[in-house]
Structures are given as C-alpha cells and as structure tokens.
C-alpha cells in the first residue's frame with residue numbers, strides 16, 4: 001500500500017537508539033528541549049552534562065546548519081533531569097520528514113513526558129517586534145497541506161493512533177505557565193502569543209507569500225517545529241513551543257529589508273539570556289505523571 005521508498009524508522013530501530021542512550025547515562029529525563037537556530041545556549045545551562053555528538057548516536061541524522069551544534073545533551077536543570085537537542089533537523093537539509101522527527105520518538109522511548117521546542121521565526125504580525133518571544137498556540141502546516149506529514153506511511157500503534165487530534169497540540173496549561181513565569185520575570189512587554197506557520201525553506205519568503213500567510217492567520221513564519229510537534233503529540237507527549245521573532249517578515253515592496261540567517265543568529269544571541277531564564281524557570285514548575 002505504501003511506496004517501497006518509505007523512509008521511516010521502525011519501532012525496533014527507535015528502541016535500539018533509545019536503549020543505546022540509556023545504557024550510557026544514568027540521567028532519566030522527563031523534559032526534552034529542542035534548541036532553535038542560535039538558541040543552543042539553552043543546553044549550556046544543564047549541569048552534570050553527558051554529551052553525545054549526533055554522529056555517534058545510532059540512526060541519528062547530522063546537523064548541517066550554522067547555529068545548530070549537533071549534540072544531544074543530558075543533564076539537570078535546577079535539579080530536574082532533562083535532555084536537550086543542541087541542533088535540530090530541517091526538511092530543507094534534504095532529510096525525509098521521518099528523519100527530521102526521529103528524535104521525538106527517541107525522547108518518548110527514553111521516558112520524556114514534556115517537550116519544549118524553540119525556534120527562530122520571522123514576524124508576520126505587525127504588532128510584533130524583533131526580539132519578541134511568541135508562545136505558540138497553534139500552527140499552520142504548509143508541507144502537510146502539500147502531502148508531507150511525518151505520520152504518512154504505515155502507523156505503528158505502539159507509538160500512537162492512525163488519526164491523531166491536533167486541536168490540542170499545544171498544551172494550554174503550559175502556555176499559561178509561560179505567561180505567568182514571563183510576567184514574573186518582567187518579560188511581559190516582549191511576550192506574545194500566536195500562530196506559527198511552517199514552510200519547507202530554505203529560501204526565505206517572498207513579499208506576496210508573507211502577505212498571504214498573514215491573511216491566513218499566521219503571526220510568525222519558520223522552517224521547523226511543526227513536524228516535531230505532530231510526532232510528539234502522536235506518541236502522547238505534552239508540548240510547549242515558542243518562537244523568538246528574529247526578524248520582521250518583509251511585507252512591503254518599498255522596504256529595503258532582506259531576511260538573512262546572520263540577523264537570525266544575532267537576535268538569538270541578544271535574547272539568549274531571557275529565553276534561557278524563561279525556559280529554565282518553566283522546567284522547575286512543570287508537574288509530571290499527572291498527564292495522559
């Protein structure tokens with residue numbers, strides 16, 4: 001029924017990778033964190049680190065993008081056991097979508113219950129400024145509309161159901177927690193919420209595309225996260241995601257602005273400290289074993 005070229009990893013492949021990792025570290029993380037472009041400093045906050053280069057992990061893809069170090073870091077964040085992907089995979093790197101999302105299944109099999117994803121994104125909402133942090137409340141999955149969904153292919157019920165619901169993809173309690181923590185930390189003036197739209201990349205959007213996405217209800221545009229969210233939800237993990245607005249999407253033909261990766265990384269550097277404090281404080285307040 002499915003093409004021979006289907007590129008997914010079997011449950012047994014994922015189990016083998018998870019067991020390989022579990023055999024090399026005593027850390028049993030309940031929280032998994034994914035660092036977006038230029039946001040890898042989050043992993044540096046972990047104490048008592050056990051670090052794996054992606055090239056040494058069985059079945060793992062390699063990071064090819066500047067700002068994605070390519071390391072899986074285990075450790076504790078304010079006493080809480082965590083695992084952190086210092087670098088993620090993107091469709092535009094040429095990986096099949098099942099490879100892009102493989103780490104979510106590994107997270108699940110090593111015991112992660114909550115996934116926190118971060119990304120760099122272009123701001124479409126005209127009220128947003130560069131440096132704003134957007135709590136993601138929903139997404140638009142453009143590659144999915146075009147038939148590229150990470151759950152395509154045979155479904156293994158050991159991971160999840162054939163037709164998973166996505167109307168509750170982004171955990172509402174965690175969104176509220178982020179708002180509360182952000183307000184306490186004095187970040188209210190740059191904390192936003194909104195809808196993230198994923199495209200395939202790597203070219204940045206045209207002006208007409210940005211205008212269209214904005215009209216469709218997107219507040220920010222990027223090239224990641226949504227595929228990971230779908231796979232994480234499919235296997236029952238709780239999800240929180242945020243975008244750092246690293247640049248304003250160009251919406252106006254008179255504008256001289258040009259989206260570029262250097263600006264993305266630079267904005268990441270400038271907001272790193274606040275983003276790290278927001279996420280680490282959230283981690284200390286996330287409850288576990290009370291969610292299904």
Ligand SMILES: O=P(O)(O)O[C@@H]1C[C@H](O)[C@@H](CO)O1
Nearest residue numbers: 036037119120223224261264
């Ligand atoms: O991994 P994320 O989504 O943070 O990376 C964004 C999208 C592209 O990979 C890159 C463009 O600058 O940043």
Ligand code: HPA
Nearest residue numbers: 120121122221222223259
């Ligand atoms: O403007 C953008 N578009 C797409 N992806 C991005 N990642 C950071 N900024 C952007």
